[in-house]
Amino acid sequence: MTNNEIDKAKSGKSHLDNFIKYLKERFDLREDSASEQEVAERVGRGVVFKGTNLWVLIFAIMIASLGLNVNSTAVIIGAMLISPLMGPLIGIGFSLGTNDFELLKNAMRNFLLMVSVSIVTSTLYFLISPITVAQSELLARTTPTTYDVLIALFGGLAGMVALTRKDRSFVVVAGVAIATALMPPLCTAGYGIATGQFRYFIGAFYLFFINSLFISLASYAIVALLHYQKKTQIDKEKEKRVRKIMYVVIVVTIVPSVILAYGIIQHTSFEENADRYVTSVFHYNDTMLLDYQKNYHYKNRQSEIVVRLVGEPLSQSAIDNARSQMENYGLKNTDLVIRQTDTKGESVDVTALQKSYSELLEEKNAQIARLQSRVASLSIPDTLSVSDISREAAQVVDNVASLSISKHITYSAEGVATDTLFYCFVEQKDSLAVDVDRLGEWLKVRIKANDLRVIINNE
Template sequence: MITENQNNLRANRSDVSAQFSRILRERFSLDEDKADEEAITQSISKGIEFRGINLWTLIFAIFIASIGLNVNSTAVIIGAMLISPLMGPIMGIGLGIGINDLTLIQRAIKNISIAVFISLLTSTIYFLISPLHIAQSELLARTSPTVWDAFIAFFGGLAGIIAGSRREKVTNVIPGVAIATALMPPLCTAGYGLATGNFYYFAGAFYLFLINCICISLSTFLMVRFLNFHKKEYLSPDVERRVRNTIWIAVLIVIVPSTYLAYQIVRKTIFEQSAKRFVSNECEFQYRQVINYAARYNRQQSKLELTLVGEPLPKDSINELKNRMVAYGIQDAQLVIKQGSFKDTEVDMNAITNTLADQMIKYSQGAIARKDQTIDSLQNYIRRNQIAGLPVADLRNELKTLMPDVRTFTATKALVMNTSSSRPDTVTLVYAQFSRKHKPTEKRRIERWLQSRTKSKKVKLLIE
């Protein structure tokens, strides 16, 4: 009986597991609305060619992106990325690797090379004739690739090939992928580097473009294999083997250095983030201020430079900072403190300006808060005085009813300063003149009435 129950329990679990697996497969299946493989291949192959309308569109997009980088306009740059037709040959390379089509790969590489040459030539010409030569923030952002750029390009490529494999094209995916992967701005930035003779800008921007291309091609290849695209058939197994070997040798030539460079990008990103946390958490000093910092990653010797204003930082404090770097994993980096005279030192004036602006904003916010507090206190004081304003005429008439012999009467709120305390005390001061002398009991009765009438605990009655 027990064995039968156990078997039934296992069978129920198996049914539940099978049902759950079926639901997951149905929910995440890519077979629904999948276009014919031949139609997908033809669609991607058609986008590979750079001639006629594609070539002119590329040139115009390069000009638009270059202008956007030049005037630091994000909206213009996004518009250029939407126009750009660069995704076609890059996805063609991944598709060719996935289906073992050497001819498709060669066509894609040829056309992407033409596109890169035209893009660099167009952007270089623009920046040579442009009167604006200052590198704005949008341009500088494309000179130093990070690991996040690689992730964006990879997942963008996955979204692009999935959208391209549908019969009903998802119209918002391809434009979104074009914006996310940002192939156009790095090429324009590389052109700026050529026009200004800045090899660092050219190398960083072109490397960012290559990283994006490789990640998009890799994601396209993986999705093509996941969708089980049929590989191209050749006349003989020997030809197929030679084509396959040629493709994978080329892939290894690209992948091996790319993997190493991607590893360096990861290390660089981790170092920069750790340095930023270190400066934020550990570099709050009294009588001195960090106005700029630079985290420079290098395979041999990384460097963290701090620029300080104010009193010089003592040597023992610098040594303590170096010891604290261990907790952030940057103990191998060289810590450079720039302080005192900056006559021979390169100082980032933009960073100084931004820091001073932040300090001024904080000071202004504090001053505004103090002024608001003062205004509130004065308003409360006025409000209290208005509420506590004594109706002298009414009090006089009421007192005359109680004490008909009253001749003169006045009342006011007064501040009394004690010699042993700096805080003033508020007292209701009342002066009255009567035609006869009153007994102490009558005086106390008048004081109690005044306390009740003026709602004041402290009443000072002066009688003449």
């Protein structure tokens, strides 16, 4: 190697060393780090929930519950801005990283208090709220995935990094990041209890639990990265056992969320592939794509794509060719269902077709309304208690042994419903006469019926 080549190699190595040194200076967390004692005092103060912290938590939970209830993202964010949730979780991770078991006990107690107060507050809100429908913002917190874990992890990292700085201007912002992962699930858990929908409670509380776990884990990781001193020295074997337990808890907690995330990814991938497939393949001169439907099935059942076509019907060879292209779009375990409408060579009037669909929809809605009205007319009103009426009738008219009332619809010879009337079947006492006219007039007033027939059972 010549001297020139050696000089070039040294120069290249020098540039690389300078670049690495530059990166280390940029990403070094120790430069503006607060002292360990100062950080420990901050964490210790932050874990305590009483007085101001507790009341602010209650108000924040109320605001977040209201935001979830009315489906307002802005209101939920507003609740996060004042939420004091990060203290106990940061404290748990910090205490594990420094072997401060007294702080760990205090953080755990306050964590349980925080959870209890939050769930009770949100439950009370949803019990008195007139809006009981689960909105999209609320439903989004019932199915935990790996993405939620990542939000909690990065939020926890941001919170702990901000807490260990001399300049604490970013602590509030980091608290908002942590509240993003914690407040909505807690409020959703309260909704599940208030409405008796425990699957919502289980899903939301599981989301809250894994988020809490990974926020604490993030705090623990920053403490380890900064090499904070241990407050209590324990033997290496015991430390290994503690770490093993931590790893087991982490794995057991995260596995279900990974499975759920995989399912969501598969579903999203199917939707995207189906869109690409239909828009790319179904282009024909005399046949127009009307619409299509994607039905994804999570388990062993085949997913399917239902395509509706109008115009010249596709030949079997064209359909087979369309099916053969499905694998090219990642649709291996998917069935293709084609619904065709033959216009017999006539041009397709899209506007008329849309109008036809609208008219059909209106007709169906009108039919549903008629059927609902018919069901209502066939049902005897709740206020009509035949047992009460039979006792009252015995006091109004003599010789009534028993009676029954039913509601009927009369039809014309053309099969058209013409009227609704009540029938009252009366059994007399020992063949003694019943004043039919008096009973009929009284019943019309009693059950609010315009048309009523009284029939005497002589047997």
